[in-house]
Amino acid sequence: MSDPEGSDVHEYASPPCFLHELEPGFRQEMVRADTWNNVSRWRKAERRRLIAERMAVExxxxxxxxxxxxxxxxxxxxxxxxxxxxxxxxxxxxxxxxxxxxxxxxxxxxxxxxxxxxxxxxxxxxxxxxxxxxxxxxxxxxxxxxxxxxxxxxxxxxxxxxxxxxxxxxxxxxxxxxxxxxxxxxxxxxxxxxxxxxxxxxxxxxxxxxxxxxxxx
Missing domain, CATH: 3.40.50.10420 (NagB/RpiA/CoA transferase-like)
Structure with a gap:
């Protein structure tokens, strides 16, 4: 998607592609505080996971x-x-x-x-x-x-x-x-x-x- 880019960069112990494995409340706060780039990377990883699961269905x-x-x-x-x-x-x-x-x-x-x-x-x-x-x-x-x-x-x-x-x-x-x-x-x-x-x-x-x-x- 064509989306705005953030400007402030923050670093966390877990990379964005693993955000879905964190406790939900903490994960939401963390992504809100971060840039669109990290949200975008998380979405790409989640998209790959969900499509792979869907394609695996008989x-x-x-x-x-x-x-x-x-x-x-x-x-x-x-x-x-x-x-x-x-x-x-x-x-x-x-x-x-x-x-x-x-x-x-x-x-x-x-x-x-x-x-x-x-x-x-x-x-x-x-x-x-x-x-x-x-x-x-x-x-x-x-x-x-x-x-x-x-x-x-x-x-x-x-x-x-x-x-x-x-x-x-x-x-x-x-x-x-x-x-x-x-x-x-x-x-x-x-x-x-x-x-x-x-x-x-x-x-x-x-x-x-x-x-x-x-x-x-």
Whole structure:
């Protein structure tokens, strides 16, 4: 993510990548007193750990968890008719909501997929229906090859990690935070991920935009 840098440097007995092993109360105070650089290093280490755990889940188990999560997402969203819902193409073991997205379309909703236009710019959302041409975008993720940009009513944001305050730890590009902060009207924001991705805190910064809720399996 594109984030501010701190100026005061403090040194501690434990390096930032091991902050998650400390007692929570002490850890929070320590990170608040430290620079963004240390928080950023901690996030990178935590991101690697969580993605590795997610990738280690067997395919059948991931499918089962994704199905449970989709059912809970239906309960959380409710009526989708005439709403534009931003979903995503799964990446690196993320919950697979592609079948769920098709059901949204069958119930009268519209699905949009996010794509990166350029670095440090907000995402663009394009309407997608099964059969529309897709192309490989950033990180080799499939995105709609053409179509007008739309403003979603609901944004489904996959998480690498999340905390009790509904802040999400993403892949580090800052795209969702940047996009949400730039929207003319704030959509309903739902983070989704497996329950195992919950952590005590992501040490939210001023640029982090919390979700309205987190839905898990």
């Amino acid at each position: 395919a059948d188990e991931r499918t089962l968890r994704s199905s449970r999560l989709a059912d809970r997402l239906d309960e959380a969203i409710g009526e989708v008719s005439e709403q534009i819902v931003s979903s995503y193409w799964p990446f690196r073991g993320e919950p697979d909501l592609r079948n769920w997205a098709i059901r949204v379309i069958e119930r009268g909703g519209r699905i949009a997929l996010p794509l990166v236009i350029k670095k440090d710019a907000p995402l663009e959302f394009r309407i997608w229906v099964p059969g529309d041409p897709l192309e490989r975008g950033v990180w080799n993720i499939l995105v709609p090859s053409h179509g007008p940009a739309v403003l979603p009513d609901i944004v489904i944001a996959p998480v690498v990690g999340f905390d009790a305050a509904n802040y999400r730890l993403g892949h580090g590009g800052g795209f969702f935070d940047r996009t949400l902060a730039s929207m003319p009207r704030m959509p309903r924001r739902i983070g989704i991920g497996f329950a195992s991705a919950r952590i005590p805190t992501i040490y939210p910064q001023p640029h982090d935009v919390p979700m309205d809720m987190i839905v898990t399996d």
